[in-house]
Amino acid sequence: MSKIAQGIKVYYDTDKNKPNIVFLSDETVKYYPDGGMLFEFIDDEVIYMMTEKLQNRVRLYPNNNDPLTVESITECFSEWLYYTLDEEDKPVATEIFRSSFSESIHRVLENENAMQKCSTVGEFMSACCDDFLSYMKAFSLFFDALAAEASGEADVFQTEIADIFKSSADDLYEIYKKKCSVRHKNGMTQVETHNITNPIQLLDFEYSRLKKHNKSVKICQNCGRYFIPPKRNDTVFCQMPSPQNEEKTCREIGPQIKRNEKRKNDPNELEHHRKMSSIRMGILRAKNGGEDQLLPGLRKMLEIEKKRYSSATDYNDNK
Ligand SMILES: [Zn+2]
Incomplete structure (x- = not known):
């Protein structure tokens, strides 16, 4: 044949x-x-x-x-x-x-x-x-x-x-x-x-x-589809519409989603989130209750927690 x-x-x-x-x-x-x-x-x-x-x-x-x-x-x-x-x-x-x-x-x-x-x-x-x-x-x-x-x-x-x-x-x-x-x-x-x-x-x-x-x-680390990075080969997200939001590409929303995911699973992130919310609530209460003398102490606590967090993690997303 x-x-x-x-x-x-x-x-x-x-x-x-x-x-x-x-x-x-x-x-x-x-x-x-x-x-x-x-x-x-x-x-x-x-x-x-x-x-x-x-x-x-x-x-x-x-x-x-x-x-x-x-x-x-x-x-x-x-x-x-x-x-x-x-x-x-x-x-x-x-x-x-x-x-x-x-x-x-x-x-x-x-x-x-x-x-x-x-x-x-x-x-x-x-x-x-x-x-x-x-x-x-x-x-x-x-x-x-x-x-x-x-x-x-x-x-x-x-x-x-x-x-x-x-x-x-x-x-x-x-x-x-x-x-x-x-x-x-x-x-x-x-x-x-x-x-x-x-x-x-x-x-x-x-x-x-x-x-x-x-x-x-x-x-792609967000959607799992195959792609060829157009310029830098270290890019981890594709430029197609993301599954989470069609109007944005994976490259636009991927980094934020990765951070949120990490936060959900990482004990250090959870601890940090909990501490920061509790101190911020304290500041709010002190302001509303006219207890201004408490504010410097609370703000100091906020700084200490930020430092503890950034030394415990390899990136600082807390600005
Ligand atoms: Zn993608």
């Missing part, structure tokens, strides 16, 4: 302000910033189509009981599964789904053990689907581990997974960190492009390009 889906071809420059240029199979061209293709690929709807919808379509193919032949495989893929993901505004995800699934078909065809268990096209496609989903699972594990590590939140398992990914991606980094060559010959212009046909290759590419520009995908 010939490959029906060839994936995408990418051209990029060394200038980090220039987008990556993606050549699609219909000969159109799209522009993506670093990480842009990755974010299109992990879109909730796209992931749903490549997993649950795909499994449903494999099950519901009308000719599932057809005997296994090159023709029946080609027909099932090119006329049925090919359209599992067919989104005009998600061209990269669409192409990579198709080329990655056709790679799964080739892998299963070459696997004698798996082939012995298949006599119908339905059984065969179900094996291909399992193979494709195992690739998707590996992709998700790597992606998540890298983001957790970049956010300083990786557990032992994620650190190990991130290391496994990096040890292979770092070889590719040597290739991806250089710009694509452009040659002029006999009045023709030839540009070098890199072919990406599956999710892991996409992750290799984006990881390398982000690394080259000192960037990485991180997990």
Whole structure:
């Protein structure tokens, strides 16, 4: 069986302000910033189509009981599964789904053990689907581990997974960190492009390009969504509307929410809150009762508590 889906071809420059240029199979061209293709690929709807919808379509193919032949495989893929993901505004995800699934078909065809268990096209496609989903699972594990590590939140398992990914991606980094060559010959212009046909290759590419520009995908500490800090890589909050208040971004309200959370759980914060309220109440009562002679003492207590608190905590939010 010939490959029906060839994936995408990418051209990029060394200038980090220039987008990556993606050549699609219909000969159109799209522009993506670093990480842009990755974010299109992990879109909730796209992931749903490549997993649950795909499994449903494999099950519901009308000719599932057809005997296994090159023709029946080609027909099932090119006329049925090919359209599992067919989104005009998600061209990269669409192409990579198709080329990655056709790679799964080739892998299963070459696997004698798996082939012995298949006599119908339905059984065969179900094996291909399992193979494709195992690739998707590996992709998700790597992606998540890298983001957790970049956010300083990786557990032992994620650190190990991130290391496994990096040890292979770092070889590719040597290739991806250089710009694509452009040659002029006999009045023709030839540009070098890199072919990406599956999710892991996409992750290799984006990881390398982000690394080259000192960037990485991180997990927002307020909403938990993935994001790429636009400038400083130590940013911990994203710039999307926050779940708490749609009119404000996580970056705007994240710090305050973190402080409030810390206050709720931290015994030192609770103690401080309690003491400060009690002293302030004392000042109010003294003022209202005309007992001005008590005020200097109470104000002194306020200062002492502020000092105790700021030395007991690594930040001072008490001004
Ligand atoms: Zn966020």
